[in-house]
Amino acid sequence: MEKADGADSGHRGTDHGARRAARADRPGGQAVREGCGWIQRLPGPAYRLALPGGGGQETVPPGDHCLRGSSVSERLGRGLLEHFEVVDYVVNGEGERPFAGLLEAMAHGRPAPEPSDVPGVFGRSVDGRVLGGGRSQLTRLDDLPVPDFDAYFQELRECSNLRTILPQVPVETSRGCWWHRAHSGRPSRGCRFCNLNLQWRGYRSKSPGRVADEIEVLSRKYSTLRFAFMDNVLNPARMGAMFEAIAGKDGDLDLFTELRVPVPRAVFSGMRRAGVRRVQVGIEALSTPLLEKMGKGTRTIDNVAVMKRCEEFDVENHSNLLLEFPGSDASDVAETLRVLDFVRIFRPLRIVRFWLGEGSPIAENPGAFGLSAVRNHPWYRAVFPGELAERLPLMVKTCRGDRERQRKLWGPVRDAVRRWRRDHDAWKRRFPCLPLLGYSDGGNFLLLRDRAVSSGAPKTYRLKGISRELYLACDEPRPIADLLREFPSISEVKIRAFLEDMTKKRLMFQEGDCCLSLATHENIRRFCPPPPG
Structure with missing residues (x-):
């Protein structure tokens, strides 16, 4: 492996035929897998190599370096291979089948398999071109094994200052988003700001019984009651049965989940009996015309209803109010202020500003939303050297548009939410155990x-x-x-x-x-x- 060169940081000038031959000479085909989530854009070895005067060859573990995770799908993954020669393969999308296929190819005497050998994997040809890709997904999520967190809990036991932590264990009941799936092939439909499903194609979910059994196994194995559903959206056809199955198990669970409205009262009641104590609902706006602009497919009255349910069943609502969405106007602000006067009796929403994400419908068609000159956010210059911060496809974007107008337009809503928080805190101090x-x-x-x-x-x-x-x-x-x-x-x-x-x-x-x-x-x-x- 050769050290990346400062601002260039690419693979130009590298003899990829010799590099592949050197990898093929390694007995056993050793693989080093690195996960890349929303926070960890690049694993440590590749990051160090990208920096001028970085750690060099000795900082990189031997073996083929394969990246996988939500932040290395499609263009994001191809870009890593194009600019970091320390990376040998990138899993595109869901990882189980592609990564297993890559390991199998290496185990059968092909420690440097061609990218085309394994569906769902990007790699390089002998002449350095990035090839491969595609998707290779599981058909049934029930076929997945129960996750193994042994190493994490062993580390907790070994660290004296961490032994009192009560960890929250992640649970996955589905992959993808049925709202986006329902409108696949029509990028203007679905939530237009959302890029949370770059690694999935379609929507799949586990059966209710499997979810309940998995939580029971993990709870008993790791002596924990706290679980967080990692789904972008639960399956509405299975929600009721799933929470009923969970409630039928022993254990006083403490659950977190994300939700999409509407949520009928009967389902919410079942969620509470199962142990749901915290939720994040895809509220985003309190103006139905603005929700339509966002592509949410929901109504303000359904958002108000779910806020009421959280209050009624004593469930903490950690939902967002998304401000400064491109193209929002004074009527959207006026309607939001009107609705805020009704929901002041419920837990205040958290304000977030619109940000442009790689692969979102808005990023794919910025002109339709009055945006132009889309590029990587300037803060990446603090991490990546030289022109690499501009050339490498990265998750968070900046652009030209009506940002300053939007900031001023939504000022009254920011002020109103601050008053809401202040007043709500004062009212709950007077009546801590009663609904307002x-x-x-x-x-x-x-x-x-x-x-x-x-x-x-x-x-x-x-x-x-x-x-x-x-x-x-x-x-x-x-x-x-x-x-x-x-x-x-x-x-x-x-x-x-x-x-x-x-x-x-x-x-x-x-x-x-x-x-x-x-x-x-x-x-x-x-x-x-x-x-x-």
Whole structure:
């Protein structure tokens, strides 16, 4: 192996035929695998070689260097081979079958296999050209073995200052995103800012029983109750059964998962019984026209409903509000501010700024979003020498567009979210164990209590008879047409007047012709499973 040369850092001038021959002479075909996730763009050996005056030959373990992971798919992986001769192979996309195929080729007397020998692997030809690629994925995720974390837990045991850590173990129930899969071949569909699925093709998920069994095995083996689902999105057709299967196992689990709306109340209740205590929901915006621009395929009222469910079932909501999306306008800001006035009773969202990622639909078609001059982000110059920071395909991009206009446009929302956090913290200090907007059911009447007050007693509202029934009927987003059919004895004028009054008092939320009650049930029995029979 030759040391990369400063700003050039490429493989020009290298005799790749001689390099392949030298690798072929190594008995046994030793392989060195390096994982590349979102944070670790390059493994240590390649990184050191890229730096001027770097560690040199002695810093690189002997063997064929193969990179795999989410940040080395497609152009990102090809670019590494084109600029770092220390890298011999890159797994493109899902890694199990390609990497196993590469090892098998090396074990059968071919320690320097041609890239075309193994589907799903990039490599170099004798003359230095990058060849190969493609994808080679598992058909059934249930065929995967249970992950082995022995080395990690052994290290914890050996480090005295780490022995008290209660680690959170990752669990994978699916790969890919069914929303993107549903619109494959149409890059303008799906979440337009998202590049989380560069390594997958299509969407696959494990069976509910397999997921529950895997968690049980890992919990008993490593004496842990804390697990985090690594999925980009759970399978909506299997969610209910999966959490029911998990809840049927022994153990008081502490689970984290990401979600996509809508999430029906029955499914959310099952999640809580299974042990879900923290979620990150793909909320992103509180304006349906803006959600449409983002390609989310969701509605604001569904986002509000899931925030309500988190409050009701005491689940920490760590979701984001994405600001400064290209092409967003004053009407998007105005609608967001309007909705913020309704959701102030729920846990505040976290503000994040739009960033442009390699492989996202926006990066693939920037002109459609008013962006131009897309290139690697300048911060990479602190890591990569010379022109390499410009030439190497990297994950985070910068561009020209309306960034400054967007920053000013969304200023009022930033201020409103800061006030939301301040007020919410103050209200929860006064009422730490109660919802800020809750109700108690008296059978033929409801008592609603609004505790989002700076001082004094909560505001109390009493709904009797048909008013109670209408309010409870909107526990999940309901079209007004459904209410008219469900309550035929009540005129449309009276129903709409009731809904308008509740909305003015911020006790309900309306979007178009859909309405949602905002108060959550305060009775602890909502956590309890129904009695048998």
